[in-house]
Every structure is written in structure tokens, then in C-alpha cells.
Amino acid sequence: MEILKVNNLNKKYGKGENEFLALKNINLSINKGEFVCITGKSGCGKSTLLHILSGLDSPTSGEIIINNQNIYKMKEKELTIFRRKNIGVIYQFYNLIPNLNVKENILLPVLLDKKDINSKRLNELIKTLGLTTKINSMPNDLSGGLQQRTAIGRALINRPKILFADEPTGNLDSKNSLKVMKLLEYYNKKHKQTIVMVTHDEYLARRCKRNIIMKDGKIINDIRK
Numbered sequence: 001m002e003i004l005k006v007n008n009l010n011k012k013y014g015k016g017e018n019e020f021l022a023l024k025n026i027n028l029s030i031n032k033g034e035f036v037c038i039t040g041k042s043g044c045g046k047s048t049l050l051h052i053l054s055g056l057d058s059p060t061s062g063e064i065i066i067n068n069q070n071i072y073k074m075k076e077k078e079l080t081i082f083r084r085k086n087i088g089v090i091y092q093f094y095n096l097i098p099n100l101n102v103k104e105n106i107l108l109p110v111l112l113d114k115k116d117i118n119s120k121r122l123n124e125l126i127k128t129l130g131l132t133t134k135i136n137s138m139p140n141d142l143s144g145g146l147q148q149r150t151a152i153g154r155a156l157i158n159r160p161k162i163l164f165a166d167e168p169t170g171n172l173d174s175k176n177s178l179k180v181m182k183l184l185e186y187y188n189k190k191h192k193q194t195i196v197m198v199t200h201d202e203y204l205a206r207r208c209k210r211n212i213i214m215k216d217g218k219i220i221n222d223i224r225k
Contacts, residue, residue: 003162003194004030004053009062011048011217022048024217026062030162033192035185037205040214046198047166049214053196054164055083067161084109088155088163092170094147096139096154102146103135106153113158122157129153129183145176152183156193163187165197169204181207 011023022045030036038046051057053064055071064071067086071079096105106125110117126132129149139147148168155163165184169177181204187193197208205211213221 001032002029003032003034003067004028004196005063005065006053007063007065009049009052009064010060011045011052011057012060022217023052023059026219028212028219030194030196032161032194033188034210035188035195035208036197036210036212037208038196038198038212038214039200039202039205042200044214045217046214050164050166050196050198054087054089055079056089084113085158086161088158088160090148090151090155090163090165090168092167094139094144094151094171096147096150098139101136101138102131102142102150102153105139105150106157108154109158121159125153125156128186143176144171145173145179148172148176148180149183152180156187159191159193162194162196165195165199167198167200169199169201177201177204 006026006028009023009026010021013020013022026049038049040046048057052059058072069082071082074082097108100108103126107117107122126135129152131146131149131153134142134146139150142150152168168184169180172180184195184197185207188195199205209225211223212219213223
């Protein structure tokens with residue numbers, strides 16, 4: 001079942017002599033439960049694509065349909081609510097709230113939506129992420145690996161329809177990178193979580209079930225394993 005559809009997507013920066021086309025006529029379809037890696041050399045447009053797919057940036061032209069909703073036909077407030085309920089994002093730089101502890105950071109999307117806390121889901125998530133003894137710790141007291149696991153928890157607490165990860169292991173050593181990748185694989189396998197991940201790590205890309213390769217703002221290959 002299709003969860004994401006991209007039609008004729010373009011992204012342009014600048015005007016006149018300074019015009020730069022970062023994305024060129026991107027067409028893409030991703031099914032529910034897929035784990036997709038987007039790879040390519042620096043400057044190829046992969047992070048730009050991810051930011052637009054996740055609603056963090058807007059395209060110059062084209063359509064992005066997530067869960068049968070054309071997200072760029074929504075008003076700003078609508079898109080904000082839609083993103084919080086349907087989209088999870090993991091960043092390279094964690095983006096945790098420094099004055100909130102681990103548990104509070106993970107629960108932030110739930111609290112913003114004024115929803116009841118699902119204690120069973122929260123406890124399972126904290127246990128799976130290996131954060132049981134760290135729930136009261138502040139971000140500045142955590143290693144990079146633990147901060148990224150907290151960020152993963154925050155992205156997954158609402159069980160989003162689709163999870164976007166932008167270089168999620170970019171600031172981690174190889175040991176912690178593999179731990180993060182295994183956590184993502186676990187949620188993909190156990191909960192059929194749809195994941196789209198940008199990475200420059202060839203080893204992690206090879207572990208994905210589908211690898212989209214970009215060059216000069218275009219998709220040049222789409223490999224399914």
C-alpha cells in the first residue's frame with residue numbers, strides 16, 4: 001500500500017544568474033513498511049529532498065502526497081498538526097530541548113497534541129531504546145548516542161505513518177551508528193514502520209531494503225533488494 005507519492009518535484013533557489021535547481025523533476029513512490037535509504041555525494045540534493053518530503057521546506061513545484069493527503073495544499077497550521085500526527089523526523093544534531101529530561105523530550109509530541117500518555121507504549125519504547133536508567137537525565141548529561149536514542153523515541157512516540165531520518169548517525173562513532181541502525185531496523189520489522197533515511201554511510205545503506213541514489217538533483221538509480 002502506497003504511503004508516499006512524489007509527482008514532478010522541483011526545488012529552485014535564487015534568481016537569474018544565481019538560479020540553482022537543487023531538485024529536478026523527482027518522481028517517487030514508497031509503500032507502507034518500506035525501509036528506504038537515499039544516498040549520493042554531498043550536494044546531490046538528498047537532504048533537500050528529505051526536508052521537503054517531511055514538510056520542513058516547500059517545493060518550487062510538484063506534489064507530495066502522504067497518507068492520501070497533498071501536504072503542500074494545506075495551510076501552515078494544518079500542515080503543522082498533520083506533521084505532528086503523521087510524520088516523525090530524526091535529525092543529525094538531535095535537537096533535544098535542553099531544559100527537559102529524557103522522558104519529557106520523548107513525550108513532547110504527545111503533550112503538544114494534549115493527548116493522553118500511553119504508558120505501555122512509552123515504557124516499551126524507553127526499554128527498547130535502552131534508556132530506562134536515563135529517563136530523568138538532562139540532554140547535556142548524555143553521550144551523543146544516548147541523545148540520538150532519545151530523539152528516536154520522540155520521533156516514534158506517536159507511531160507516525162512515516163519516519164524521516166536525516167543523517168541520523170552523522171555525529172556518532174561506528175559502534176553507536178550501528179546501534180541506531182539496529183533500532184531503526186527493529187521498529188521497521190516489528191511495527192512495520194515506514195522509514196526514509198538519508199545517509200552517507202555506505203555500510204548502513206547496504207543494510208536497507210531499498211536504496212535510492214541521487215546525483216545533481218536527480219534520482220539516477222532505485223535499487224530494491
